[in-house]
Amino acid sequence: MTNQTLTAIPGLLVGHATRTDLHTGCTAILCPQGFTPGLAVPGFAPGSRETELMRPESLVDCVHGIALSGGSAFGLAAADGIMRHLQQLGHGFPVPHGVVPIVPGAVIYDLDRNTSRGALPDAAMGQAAAAAASSDPVEQGAVGAGTGARCGRLFSCYAGRDASQKAGLGSALASHGGILVAALVVLNALGNVVDPQDGTFLAGGRDEHGAPLGQAAMLAALAGDALPPSNTVLTVVATNVPLNKAQTSRLARMAATGLARCLRPAHLTLDGDMVFALASQQPLPAQAGPWTENLLGALGAEAVARATVAAATTA
Structure with missing residues (x-):
């Protein structure tokens, strides 16, 4: 079976460090030879590092990895270990005294699931995830940064019980004529997950009988003032098409629409949703193409929607 995950993009490696006993972990996405970065931030409460350098006007034109982690802001320390791993292999931005790997990152809030509050993703966990990175199909489910993730967190205190669901x-990969766009999603969502084709409930809040908590329950919960404080969907979308930074950021923005196809609701004030984009700096294979930015955006949104469904249904 062909690879239908993020590592189908040549040059990308993915590895996880998972602490099932602590319900947390981190994921290292490595691009040692450098990929062009882009960024979209559809959420209003992101927890991140080094994201400013991904903007088109910033000087650095490539990154060497992306760090995704649990642990809320504490988990940003995992990126230090990923940097160390890349530095030891000689990958990074050249400076007079060696190399500095460029590793932006973002986190989800899973502190409410952590059974040992003092044990959080750190540099050692990040280095372990980086050391495990490979071009094999990405392991999915309750692994890496998704270990403590949930969906339907809007209902985490519903009628005196936690009615949210593990995520x-x-x-997932979307392609057309050799043009590849793949996505990886860490799903820690306030809302429910629905089928992007017909809106059928897939995962999220359920009542005591197992029935889905739908639109009416969602609106009633949103009208209250006791919403969960931290909900985040982290996304990385990548393509084998060489792009500049402005184009790569446009890809991130277009691909982000795939989240709204699946999440009800999406991108509210307490959500830390972020979409990282990575574009190869290697030439396309001679047989691939043609392509336009609009084609990439459509493929990106499709890949993000499929990856979101996978994050909700394989946990």
Whole structure:
């Protein structure tokens, strides 16, 4: 079976460090030879590092990895270990005294699931995830940064009980004529997950009988003032098409629409949703193409929607 995950993009490696006993972990996405970065931030409460350099006007034109982690802001430390791993292999931005790997990152809030509050994703966990990275199909489910993820967190205190549902990490590929766009999603969502084709409930809040908590329950919960404080969907979308930074950021923005196809609701004030984009700096294979930015955006949104469904249904 062909690879239908993020690592189908040549040059990308993915590895996880998972602490099932602590309900947390981190994921390292490595691009040692450098990929062009882009960024979209559809959420209003992101937890991140080094995202400013991904903007088109910033000087650095390539990154060497992306760090995704649990642990809320504490988990940003995992990126230090990923940097160390890349530095030891000689990958990074050249400076007079060696190399500095460029590794932006973002986190989800899973502190409410962590059974040992003092044990959080750190540099050692990040280095372990980086050391495990490979071009094999991405392991999906309750692994890496998705270990403590949930969906339907809007209902985490519904009628005196936690009515949310376990989620995790998913990945998917969309392609056309050799043009590849793949996505990886860490699903820690406030809302429910629905089928992007017909709106059928897939995962999220359920009442005591197992029935889905739908639109009426969602609106009633949103009208209250006791919403969960931290909900985040982290996304990485990548393509084998060489792009500049402005084009790569446009890809991130277009691909982000795939989240709204699946999440009800999406991108509210307490959500930390972020979409990282990565574009190869290697030439396309001679047989691939043609392509336009609009084609990439459509493929990106499709890949993100499929990865979101996978994150909700494989945990």
